[in-house]
Amino acid sequence: MRARGRGQVAGPSGGGRDLTVKGGPRCSEGGTQREVSPRLGGVGARRWYVARIGPRGGDWRLELAPAGGIGPGWWNWPRAPDRGKLMESAREMRFPLAAGAPGSKKVQEGSKIQRRGRWRKGKAKASRLSHSMDLHTMTQSLVTLAEDNMAFFSSQGPGETARRLSSVFAGVREQALGLEPTLGRLLSVAHLFDLDTETPANGYRSLVHTARCCLLHLLHKSRHVASNRRSIFFRTSHNLAELEAYLATLTQLRALAYYAQHLLATNQPGRLFFEGDERVTADFLHEYVSLHKGCFYGRCLGFQFTPAIRPFLQTVSVGLVSFGEHYKRNETGLSVTASSLFTGGRFAIDPELRGAEFERIVQNLDVHFWKAFWNITEIQVLSSLANMASATVRVSRVLSLPPTAFEMPLTADPKVTVTISPPLAHTGPGPVLVRLISYDLREGQDSEELSSLVRSEGPRSLELRSRPQQAPRSRRLVVHIHGGGFVAQTSKSHEPYLKSWAQELGAPILSIDYSLAPEAPFPRALEECFYAYCWAVKHCALLGSTGERICLAGDSAGGNLCFTVSLRAAAYGVRVPDGIMAAYPATMLQATASPSRLLSLMDPLLPLSMLSKCVNAYAGGVTEDHSDSDQKALGVMGLVQRDTALLFRDLRLGASSWLNSFLELSGHKSHSNSVPVAEPMRCSVSETALAQPEGPLGMDSLKGLTLHDLSLRGSSETPDTPELSLSAGARGHSTPSAVNFLLRPEDTSEESEAGDELSTKDRVQGVCAAFPEGFHPRRSSHGAKRMTLYSSPIVKNPFMSPLLAPDSMLQTLPPVHIVACALDPMLDDSVMFARRLRSLSQPVTLRVVEDLPHGFLGLAALCRETRQAAALCVERIRLILNPPGPPV
DSSP: OOOEEEEEEEOTTSOEEEEEEEOBOBOTTSOEEEEEEETTOOTTOOOEEEEEOSSTTOOOEEEEOOTTOSOSSOBOOOOHHHHHHHHHHHHHHTOOOOOOOGGGHHHHHHHHHHHHHHHHHHHHHHHHHHHTSOHHHHHHHHHHHHHHHHHHHHTTOSOHHHHHHHHHHHHHHHHHHHHHHHHHHHHHHGGGGSSBTTBOOOHHHHHHHHHHHHHHHHHHHHHHHHHHTTSTTOOHHHHHHHHHHHHHHHHHHHHHHHHHHHHHHHSOTTOSSOOSOHHHHHHHHHHHHTBOOGGGTTTTTTTTSOGGGHHHHHHHHHHHHHHHHHTTSSOOTHHHHHHHHHHSHHHHHOHHHHHHHHHHHHHHOOHHHHHHHHGGGGSHHHHHHHHHTSOOOSEEEEEEEOOOOEEEEOSSOTTSEEEEOOOOTTTOSOOEEEEEEESSOBTTTTOHHHHTTEEOOSTTSOOOOOOSSOBOOEEEEEEEEOOSTTTSOOHHHHHHHHHHHHHHHOSOEEEEEOOOTTTSOTTHHHHHHHHHHHHHHHTGGGGTEEEEEEEEEEETHHHHHHHHHHHHHHHHTSOOOSEEEEESOOOOOSSOOOTGGGGGGTOSSSOHHHHHHHHHHHTTOOOOOOOOGGGSOOOHHHHHOOOHHHHHHHHHHHHHHHHHHHHHHTTOSOSTTOOOOSSOOOOOHHHHHHHSOOOTTSOOSGGGSOHHHHHHHHHTOOTTSOOSSSOGGGOSSOOOOOOSTTEEOOOOOHHHHHHHHHHHHHHHHHHHTTSOTTOOOOBOSSSOSOOEEOOOGGGGOTTTOGGGSOHHHHTTOOOEEEEEETTOTTHHHHHHHHHHHHHTTOOEEEEEESSOOTTGGGGTTTOHHHHHHHHHHHHHHHHHHSOOOOOO
16 A cells, blocks of 8 residues: 655744655565655755664654665555654654755745744743733742742752852742732722723833733743753853843832832822922932842843834943943044944943943933934934835925014904014024925925925935926824924934824924924923914915814924923914824923832833933023033034044044953953053943952953842942043042932032931931831942932923913813823823813823833834834824714
8 A cells, every 4th residue: 555644743943844754665674664754855855764673563763864865665654553653753853854955945934934923823822821810820930930940959069050040049039929919009009090991001000010021021031941951051151140130120120119109108199290298209219219220221121111122222222331431532423423333242242231331321421412312313324214214205395484473363363363473582583493294295385485494404305306286285284393302303303204194194294393402491492382383373375284174293202392382372362283192291390209200210211310311401400511512412413524534533443442342351351461541531331340350259240240249349339449430530529410300419518418418318218118127129339429309490380391280271272192101101191191181071082002112103113013003193193183073
């Protein structure tokens, strides 16, 4: 009997592979041979055969065919009872199939796609099962695995690695058991702070979700260790470093949970933002900012976000610390960017070093650094690359609106007009820049009047092409206000997704380039945005719109300005927009704390000190003044106008620094042979770490130290230890800097300092009383020694903090649509603002997207999740521009 059969055999990655099994003659030993080869194997395929040695009824086994083959012929297919044994044997052997055969290439590619699909489905199913676990089940599973791993490594002898693994699993068990009851209490009351039952979102829920993500990572890692700890391929050092990093993260999250519980106990019922004694707020924030943050920026960077976003966050963090290494080294602009490319390698391969340097930078550098770093996206080369991947539009032009007053009719009585004056605050009258984007060339957009306002922006400023006829004016118009913390970016950074909006909405978009802080603090930006909005309403025909429906849209700081522009329009009595779409807006800039603001401790895009510096700059607070122009962060034009000789010098120094750092990290260069640098340069964390003496364990690199050793090293620093954040020429008198959200330093006398230290110490002990006995979170070594509350009255202005506006002002707002992020430190701003509007019976909707960071609109092309979130924003705008008709 001759037969052919097909079956599934597991390959090296665990997926199934299609096989063709053919029958053949018997062996001389009395057994039977079978050949198993890949489908369409062809020349070069590895051939396997099944041999049964001995009488009939014996066992089958798989063997590799000899070089000369096993002979031609068709062989008998084994009996039914033996087929299962054959396939089971094949699965156990997991033999690889051949590659490279021309005839099987398409089949192999299809098989790879199928295996990848099955792997993704299995992973998604496992993830759903894990996320569906309740908190108690997850904690008990983690504790059980931790105890099992702890017992295993405790029995492996007195080795250092086994001792550290046993210790880290003991720490995981302790922190998980201590964290569970606190998270349970927060979760039991979290529903009281939701907008409604359909929108379960607030800072307490986000904090619990973040802790669950950390517990899930530890659960998966503990399972991996338990399954592979006996394997010779078990990566002991890698898994130990991962476990120690997530243990440190879990410890800090436990501290944040206690802080949230303290907020819950001391705050007024139903309020997310703390309202009470300013001294208590100051002490609370002082204690909060003293926590260690480096663990969130190393191996655990972005653990709370969707996995698709983490590579981008790692790239940003490496770029930021590399940029910070060269900032203020008498290098500016493009030279800093070029040098950073050569020195970023060590931060990419050493997560612990990256985390420590990230913490130092965000704690100590001023607002000018953030302005320079964020404005990298404004460079012509990078913006051109981003626009190449975006939609192609017919019109993209920058307009300069002249600072002349004009009249606007009142909404209540169109026969009466009001004068709209040009912006005057701080710098006097000046033009306002706007960018007009339209997918189609519409009537009015090529008029002489509009062309006279065009400002040249280079070869890409005008994207007009010949077309037989123009499209009619749209009934709709979108006025956009970009984000950037009030201090950075322009419409050019947001142009890629604005082009997509123009295509999908079929409406022209006018994006306002308002003046930025600290050079133009509040209310300059508000005045310019209001002036540009009124100009667009009056001259909508020039923009290609009839102005029947107008939507105000903005993100982050732009969302704040959307609300305040509408409030100002209502105060003037002119037309307010038909609706507002605000993505992750900031509505509360007053000195206060909330559960979602606790997330700024670990957010790589909105760290705590950066929020402080941006708000301080917008409020007109004192910023660090650098008298040396070479050490100031340059603007957009300064980033591209660099001297060629200076650029090549920086490239040479950057390449040398990159090579030396790799040689030092790999041990090929001794410390005694290091050559001092001629120029005064700031010592980075990496340079200081390499120069420090060996620790008690004989390890001279931060990467090799345990968390306990790092904490001992950080706590045992003395004034003789080299400072990590100052240049060699400035290691004398240090000046405090604003390092916390809504806190800033003030000069006081020595007597008041001593008194404040004693009173602050006593009050902070009260804040720390929220910690159970025996729990001690890690402390930061980069924070300020003393801080006082920054309580400028201007932050309470409703045109700066719209959440604080009286009811009579909020009732003048049009329908509001808010799109927020569940893991955003500004989440509570959106929730509380929506709750206030809902209590006033104002039309408002709140949609919260999961697992995405603040600023996802700028990442719309990055992954599926960001595209879906950006599409949600477009849907909200479409509801404003095309309201649903009344039911028939």
